[in-house]
Amino acid sequence: MYNSVSLFIGVLISVMIMINGTLSAASGNYTAVVIIHLVGLLGIIIAMLPGKAFRFKLKGIPLYLYSAGTIGIFTVLFNNMGYAALGVSLPLALGLFGQLLASLVIDHFGLFQMKKIRFEKKKFMGLAIIFAGILVMAFL
Amino acid sequence: MFYMVISVLAGVSIVVARIINAALASRIGTLQSTFFNYITGLTFSFVFLLISREAVNLQPAKFGTIPVWACTGGLLGVIVIILSNFTTPRVPAFYLTLLIFIGQLFAGILIDYFISGDISAGKIIGGILVLAGLTYNLLLDRKRGD
Numbered sequence: 001m002y003n004s005v006s007l008f009i010g011v012l013i014s015v016m017i018m019i020n021g022t023l024s025a026a027s028g029n030y031t032a033v034v035i036i037h038l039v040g041l042l043g044i045i046i047a048m049l050p051g052k053a054f055r056f057k058l059k060g061i062p063l064y065l066y067s068a069g070t071i072g073i074f075t076v077l078f079n080n081m082g083y084a085a086l087g088v089s090l091p092l093a094l095g096l097f098g099q100l101l102a103s104l105v106i107d108h109f110g111l112f113q114m115k116k117i118r119f120e121k122k123k124f125m126g127l128a129i130i131f132a133g134i135l136v137m138a139f140l
Numbered sequence: 141m142f143y144m145v146i147s148v149l150a151g152v153s154i155v156v157a158r159i160i161n162a163a164l165a166s167r168i169g170t171l172q173s174t175f176f177n178y179i180t181g182l183t184f185s186f187v188f189l190l191i192s193r194e195a196v197n198l199q200p201a202k203f204g205t206i207p208v209w210a211c212t213g214g215l216l217g218v219i220v221i222i223l224s225n226f227t228t229p230r231v232p233a234f235y236l237t238l239l240i241f242i243g244q245l246f247a248g249i250l251i252d253y254f255i256s257g258d259i260s261a262g263k264i265i266g267g268i269l270v271l272a273g274l275t276y277n278l279l280l281d282r283k284r285g286d
Contacts, residue, residue: 002226002227002230002231003231003235003239005223005226005227006227006231006235006236006239006240006243007239007240007242007243008223008243009220009223009224009227009239009240009243010239010240010241010242010243010244010245010247011243011244011246011247012216012219012220012223012243013220013240013243013244013247014243014244014245014247014248014251015216015247015251016213016216016217016220017248018251018255019209019210019212019213019216020213022207022210023206023210023211023213026205026206026210027203027206028194028197029192029194030185030188030189030192030194030195031189031194033185033188033189034182034185034186034189035211035214036213036214036217037178037181037182037185037214038182038214039211039212039213039214039215040178040181040214040215040217040218041175041178041179041182041214042214042215043214043215043217043218043219044171044174044175044178044218044221045175047171047218047222048171048172048175053169053171053172056168056169056172057168058168061164061167061168064160065160065163065164065167066164066176066180067160067180068156068157068158068160068161068164068173068177068180069157069176069177069178069179069180069181069182069184070180070181070184071153071156071157071160072153072157072177072181073181073184073185073188074149074150074153075150075153075154075157078146078147078149078150078153079147079150081143081146082143082146082147082150084143085143086143086144086147087248087251087252087255087256088247088248088249088251088252089245089248089249089251089252089263089267090144090147090263091143091147091150092244092245092248093245093266093267093270094144094147094148094150094151095147095148095150095151095154096151096241096270096274097148097151098147098148098149098150098151098152098154098155099151099152099154099155100151100274100277101148101151101152102151102152102155102156103155106155106159112156112159112160114159120280120284122280123277123280125273125276126273126274126275126276126277126280127273127277128273129269129270129272129273129276130269130270130273130274131273132269132273133265133266133267133268133269133270133271133272133273134266134270135266136262136265136266136269137262137263137266137267137270138144138262138266139262140260140261140262140265140266
């Protein structure tokens with residue numbers, strides 16, 4: 001059950017990239033990002049209405065912790081640009097490669113106050129296979 | 141090539157945002173931190189729109205031609221976050237990462253098929269290779285975790 005929900009999350013993400021990409025092509029990149037965030041904000045407010053989700057304290061939270069939403073703009077913008085040029089599956093594989101690279105660098109140097117996890121050389125193997133897969137997707 | 145780099149950067153931005161968001165979520169809760177992400181995201185995307193050339197060329201008449209379903213992506217994003225809240229504590233990270241990627245990949249190949257009209261062998265073979273590499277590295281992680 002939980003496994004199929006996880007699988008379903010992946011399907012939803014791909015459908016979302018297609019939908020956002022379509023909006024972006026019709027309305028323009030920057031207009032689309034505004035609409036996407038506006039609809040998302042309405043969605044999260046609706047999700048928070050039942051229960052006590054709106055009772056929270058913000059005291060003592062450093063300002064930079066609020067920056068994830070701003071970084072998220074670039075995720076949406078880049079996804080929409082990638083979709084227009086390359087479709088869904090190839091940008092997905094490239095995005096995964098970017099995620100793995102970023103995670104490895106952040107772990108190795110302990111950036112963002114994360115625990116330091118030294119890079120294992122064996123992981124070059126996995127990265128190389130992924131990179132080969134990306135080349136096959138892009139050029140075959 | 142430019143768009144390939146952009147797509148890699150999309151992945152980098154996901155990781156950085158996820159780390160910062162997790163730190164905020166641990167203080168005020170996931171729904172709440174998501175709420176603030178949308179507030180700051182909406183504010184700054186509006187600023188970006190204003191300083192872009194798009195704001196000058198905005199044609200409200202064109203909006204009538206945009207199908208309603210094309211505006212539901214933001215809603216899907218919220219559903220993804222809520223479902224992830226539900227599965228993350230219940231599915232081991234190894235399976236979670238793999239299953240989400242498998243779902244993404246095969247839905248992505250299907251969508252590409254519906255858009256372009258032909259099924260690409262390169263995307264299926266390449267996708268399986270990407271999956272194999274991901275599985276290998278995740279196995280290394282799991283071995284270290286034990």
